[in-house]
Amino acid sequence: METPDGTAVGTERCDAARNRARLLEAARRLVSEYGAEHVTMEAVAKEAGVGKGTLFRRFGDREGLLCVLLDEAEADFREVCASGPPPLGPGAPAADRLTAFGWTLIDRIADVTDLGAALARQVRPRNRNASETGRAFHRHVSDLLWEAGVDTDSYVLAHALLAFTAFETADYLVRDRGVPADDLQATWADLVRLVTRPDGFLTVGG
Amino acid sequence: METPDGTAVGTERCDAARNRARLLEAARRLVSEYGAEHVTMEAVAKEAGVGKGTLFRRFGDREGLLCVLLDEAEADFREVCASGPPPLGPGAPAADRLTAFGWTLIDRIADVTDLGAALARQVRPRNRNASETGRAFHRHVSDLLWEAGVDTDSYVLAHALLAFTAFETADYLVRDRGVPADDLQATWADLVRLVTRPDGFLTVGG
Structure with missing residues (x-):
């Protein structure tokens, strides 16, 4: 009252x-x-x-609570990506920053002691995507793709690339299929290199 | 006895x-x-x-039962991909077959009446990936990438591409974020074009 x-x-x-x-x-x-x-x-x-x-x-609900803890746990990593030293932070070419971002995510997924990854694993993909962390990761990748000058829809492409690093795929490959995390990182680097090369779409489309 | x-x-x-x-x-x-x-x-x-x-x-369990129904429901589509008319089936260039495969998957995800998609949605990603259907889809994409001559790990790359068409990403974009299925299909086509172009890796790496 x-x-x-x-x-x-x-x-x-x-x-x-x-x-x-x-x-x-x-x-x-x-x-x-x-x-x-x-x-x-x-x-x-x-x-x-x-x-x-x-x-x-x-x-x-439980996922709502864990999402708050997730967003807290990821604050430092988000800060490093936004304004830490290169290649994660500004100062390196966008393609290098993208490669570093994916490599770090995959390292963290393979690390059983990583708190953010452990929390995110408990949240369904839909809620994880919609969390502050999920949206920040997407905005980060989308911005870097745009900065790298990709001649395609960077909003959707960012989701396409991030889908590969989601637990539903990365955990399956690393834990169930025994694929080394290095192999995922190599493929991430290949994907980034291909989609960000300056003549990427022009050569084929033109 | x-x-x-x-x-x-x-x-x-x-x-x-x-x-x-x-x-x-x-x-x-x-x-x-x-x-x-x-x-x-x-x-x-x-x-x-x-x-x-x-x-x-x-x-x-329930997922085991639904996986059996899923594999039944997908038998026709798998047959079309393996030996139906091009561009899904043989007779078209591998890149065109990959594009057609992804486009059809995305069409089916956006179609609320699609039985296979409705069944697959009930199965957790890990079991879905490991089902006969999941393994057949992966083998199909992996084989086509190899046939297209990608100069990278086609096993992991196939998982990377398929992750984008998984419900965890595609449903989120189409249903939660209102992204038109056409936009997903356009990005799928862009990705396929980039990873399968003959000079894909040589230009950058060389």
Whole structure:
């Protein structure tokens, strides 16, 4: 209930913020202790000492909660891509930055200790694509393709390239089929080289 | 129990085959009546008049059952790709066959009445990739890439290209982001053209 000076509303907002922080802190602890794949909403609510209803209201569902942790976990990597040293960050040619980006993603997918990858694996592709991280990765690849001067739809092409590095394909190849991560990285580099070469489309179309 | 002349074993095999046929027939009926996404193991067992235990023993789980229906549903398309008229079948250049294959897959993904696509959507990527259909699609693309003379790992490249046409990416773009299927097809054609051009890798690497 709002009072003339807004005290009650302020307190309510304060409680909400405190609950949210406690829930995220509890979720982080459980992820680090048991692994992202074993975290349940029940356990998070219990660990935080907050009602399960509040947890669901705050984050929608388990994937909503894990997406918040994912976006947190990926903040540093996104920062490095946006403004860190080359070749991931600015200062290298767009094609080199694209190659470095894919190589790093594939390295991280093959690394069982990578927190961001472990969290992202728990989120369905649709929600993963729509997360802040998914959209940032897509914008990054799309911008670099555009900067490299690809003469095609860089929005769709970025999705096409990123699909290859998604867990649904990369995990299948690395874990189920035993393909070395190096082979995925080599193919990523080949793809980038082909789609970003200056005469890429002109030679064929012209 | 086996008898000297094998009668009991023969009868047992016969019963097993009959049960399997009844279960598949029931599953087909339910898929056609209610849609693949609404078919449960409970309903299939009931419809077939066969115990649920038998159903699970026979097909492993719901995805195992749907994979059998998927491989059945895709038999005609696989046949067309392998030996139908060009450009899907033999008789056209490998690059044109690849383009036609991707275009048809994307058309089918965008078609809500397509049975194979509806079944495949119910199967997790890992099992879908490992199904007879998934392996046949990969072999087809891989063979055509090799035939087109790509100077790279055609096994991994085929997975990279197919990842773009997987539901996890194509459905997200078409259904969630409202990207026209035509745009996906145009990008598929661009990708195929780039990776199969005769001077593809030599110009850049040399």
